[in-house]
Amino acid sequence: MTARFIPLMARMEGPIMNCFRSGGGLPYDDYPCFHEVMAEDSFQTVVCALFDTIIPMVPGLEARLEQxxxxxxAGCGRGLALVEMARRFPNSEFIGYDLCPDAFEPTLRRSREEGLDNVHFEARDLRDFDEPERFDFIASFDAVHDQADPQALLDGIARALRPGGVxxxxxxxxxxxxENNLDHPLGPLLYAISCMHCTPVSLGQGGPGLGTMWGEELARSMLGAAGFTSIRTHKLEHDPFNVYFIATHDRDGGQ
Ligand SMILES: C[S@@+](CC[C@H](N)C(=O)[O-])C[C@H]1O[C@@H](n2cnc3c(N)ncnc32)[C@H](O)[C@@H]1O
Structure with missing residues (x-):
C-alpha cells in the first residue's frame, strides 16, 4: 500500500466526521487524486506481478490470451493492467469499465497515442452489469467491496462469462x-482505510458499505450466491494486503 494513501485520507477527516454524524457516504470526486494514488498501489500489487505470478495462477490463461x-x-480504475496485457497479447481484446471516467481517461489517451487498438474503456455504473456470455476472462482488482451493489456485480460477472470462463x-x-483480525498485522491500517474511503464511497452510491474488511468468508458466500461452484484462493508473497479468488462454474468446464 503506497504511503500516499495516508495524507490523502488525513485530508478527508472533516467530511468523514460528518458521515459518522449523518450516516451517509461520499462521492469519489470528494477524494483528491484518489485514482492516481490507487493506480500507484495497484501498480505494485498487480501490474508488477501480472505476467510472472498472477496470470500463471489461472491454468491455461496465458495460452488462451495468446490465442x-x-x-x-470490472472497476478498472486507471486500467494499467489492461494496457500491459493489451501490449503483450495483441490477439485478445481488453475492456475496462469504471464508474469514474477520470480514472481511465489518461490511460485511454496514452493507449490511443501508442496505437493500441485492442484496449477499450467505458464509463459504466456496474450495479446493473448484465452482458451474458460476453467474456472469457473477467478480473476485478480491489474493486468489489466498493461497489454500489457488489452482489449484483458478482451475479452479472457469473452470467457474463462464456462457457469455460474464469x-x-x-x-x-x-x-x-x-475477532479473527485482532492479530492481523495490517488490521488497524485496513480498518482505518475502510472507514476513511471504502465504506463511504459505497454508502455514497446508496450501496451496502461492505468496507475493506468484508472478509474472505463473506466474499466466498457472495461468489457462491452468484453461481460460482469452484472458488480457490491464493495468497501471494509480494502482496500481503490481498487474497486472490479464482472462481469458475464447474458445470461448464471452467478450471
Ligand atoms: C479501489 S478502486 C480500484 C481500481 C482499480 N481496479 C485498481 O486496482 O487500481 C475501486 C474502483 O471501483 C470503481 N467503482 C466503484 N463503484 C463502482 C460502480 N458502481 N460501478 C463501476 N465502478 C465502480 C471506482 O471508480 C474505482 O475505480
Missing part, C-alpha cells in the same frame, strides 16, 4: 469477523 479471448476488468477477484485479505 485471442475477450477480457473485462473470474479472478483480488480483494483485501482478512476475515469477515473482527
Amino acid at each position: 485471442g479471448i475477450r477480457v473485462l476488468d 473470474y479472478l477477484m483480488q480483494d483485501i485479505a482478512g476475515s469477515s469477523h473482527l
Whole structure:
C-alpha cells in the first residue's frame, strides 16, 4: 500500500466526521487524486506481478490470451493492467469499465497515442452489469467491496462469462469477523482505510458499505450466491494486503 494513501485520507477527516454524524457516504470526486494514488498501489500489487505470478495462477490463461479471448476488468480504475496485457497479447481484446471516467481517461489517451487498438474503456455504473456470455476472462482488482451493489456485480460477472470462463477477484485479505483480525498485522491500517474511503464511497452510491474488511468468508458466500461452484484462493508473497479468488462454474468446464 503506497504511503500516499495516508495524507490523502488525513485530508478527508472533516467530511468523514460528518458521515459518522449523518450516516451517509461520499462521492469519489470528494477524494483528491484518489485514482492516481490507487493506480500507484495497484501498480505494485498487480501490474508488477501480472505476467510472472498472477496470470500463471489461472491454468491455461496465458495460452488462451495468446490465442485471442475477450477480457473485462470490472472497476478498472486507471486500467494499467489492461494496457500491459493489451501490449503483450495483441490477439485478445481488453475492456475496462469504471464508474469514474477520470480514472481511465489518461490511460485511454496514452493507449490511443501508442496505437493500441485492442484496449477499450467505458464509463459504466456496474450495479446493473448484465452482458451474458460476453467474456472469457473477467478480473476485478480491489474493486468489489466498493461497489454500489457488489452482489449484483458478482451475479452479472457469473452470467457474463462464456462457457469455460474464469473470474479472478483480488480483494483485501482478512476475515469477515473482527475477532479473527485482532492479530492481523495490517488490521488497524485496513480498518482505518475502510472507514476513511471504502465504506463511504459505497454508502455514497446508496450501496451496502461492505468496507475493506468484508472478509474472505463473506466474499466466498457472495461468489457462491452468484453461481460460482469452484472458488480457490491464493495468497501471494509480494502482496500481503490481498487474497486472490479464482472462481469458475464447474458445470461448464471452467478450471
Ligand atoms: C479501489 S478502486 C480500484 C481500481 C482499480 N481496479 C485498481 O486496482 O487500481 C475501486 C474502483 O471501483 C470503481 N467503482 C466503484 N463503484 C463502482 C460502480 N458502481 N460501478 C463501476 N465502478 C465502480 C471506482 O471508480 C474505482 O475505480
